[in-house]
Amino acid sequence: MTSRTITREIRPVISGTNWQGIWTLYTREVHRYLKIFGQTLLAPIITAILFLTVFGIVFGENRTVGKLSYIEFLAPGLLMMTILQNAFANTSTSIISQKINESIVDTLMPPLSPLELTIGFILGGATRGLMVALGVGLSLSIVVPISLHNPGAIILFSVSAAVMMGSMGLMTGIWAKKFDHVSTVTNFIILPLSFLSGTFFPINRFPDLLQVASHYNPFFYLIDGLRFGFTNQSTGSITTGVFLVIIINILLWSTCYWMLRVGYKIKD
């Protein structure tokens, strides 16, 4: 009884949202990757340029997808692939390395609610995804004619992809016990899905069964939606895409919130 009252007295009472705390966590997350920008910004940009070069040389000549030249078709796919992989990488590696260094307690101790932690981490990851994508977009625009056909769709799909992957990375980081676990998820799930969901070719090249399956794959809708924003050409339904992506984001954010609230694998 007594101890309870004492706890109440010494605990700092923050009414409303701890904006300063969220901002601090967010900037920590951003500085963490900016410090090693060679690996986190430069390397993915070069990878994207390499893909464009190789695929351009192999398939570039007189090949078209719908009304687009192959290169125009490919560029938005590469942009989305970059967002997906990098937003995921940031949160997952940040959390797992803190867990391994046992410094995660420094993030859990400050008066941040589970929701505030979720927001800080996910926005940090999303920032990396979008920043790399901006770099890739600027470098690709030298070679590929990029037109902003529908800026609303571009912003909607890129931001929702970034926060979606940020939250998936957060969940993976919390769940993982070793770096190996993170690289398993990255290599068996994230990489194959980001490569094979219509980044490099229209999904009508798939066998029929996989084409049907693609219509339940959120990565496909993200890539397709971003491509629609840039080129006004899409394979799937944009409305379905918007709804699916929003629902998935709500589900993932709630799961992250729940994991941090109960302290799943981080407060055990």
Next chain:
Amino acid sequence: MSDPKHKTKENILILLENRPETEPAKGKRNWVGIKTLYMRETNRFLKVYFQTVIVPVITTMIFLTIFSLAIGRERGEINGIPFTQFLAPGLIMMAILQNAFANATSSILGAKMQGNIVDTLTPPLTSHELVLAYASGGATRGLLVGIAVTLSMIPFTPLMPTSIILILFYAFSASYMMAIIGVIIGIWAEKSEQLALITGLIVTPLSFLSGTFYSIERLPQFLQTLSMFNPFFYAIDGLRAGFIGYSDSPIFQGILVMIGVNIILWILCHQLIASGYRLKE
């Protein structure tokens, strides 16, 4: 009581008198030492086999999938050879090049950063012996990944070797070439970020753009000429010749280049270690 300092000196002298004789000058090689270092290097990557062997296999298989799907029903051919059959040897060589390079770099840089490189430099191993053991460790990783990639491709593409000797020669010479470059870069690098930059800016682009995915006939004339000075191109081209019997350049020229590059790199690496550059400073 005797002076402890004096006693230490005495002990050292006794140790020095009783140390095993290796006498590299008389042509005696420290084979036990080479084998030990080689086993250390090999076990180091086998312990994390998931990241060092399985992940590269998956990456390569994803590439094969993308390209076979993208080329799709058109069944493209390069000089009369089905595209996937043309691509497969290129991907195998790409995996060999990248992985043989990665082993020694991370091993040496890791040891330097943790300050335990001295444990490798103190034992009685000459610089030739160090190069041999480190390079063989890296080459083993490259070859192992190459074999794993080849085996996992067989169910999807017909891979019939036309010349086993060419395949073996190019697989070995390319692995050793990259492994020695890895040793040199590992010695030179001081931060892991420098490694990431070399890998991202030089090794990956070269292994991507040296004819892995296409015949260099597709390139502008200027780049075709430049390819003739690119050892990565010969490695990829030669392995492809071993598998499908088609090559962009004369095989004899490729063999000479690979041998020459290996010898030059070996001498350079030996000189670096012998001088103690960034290892004994």
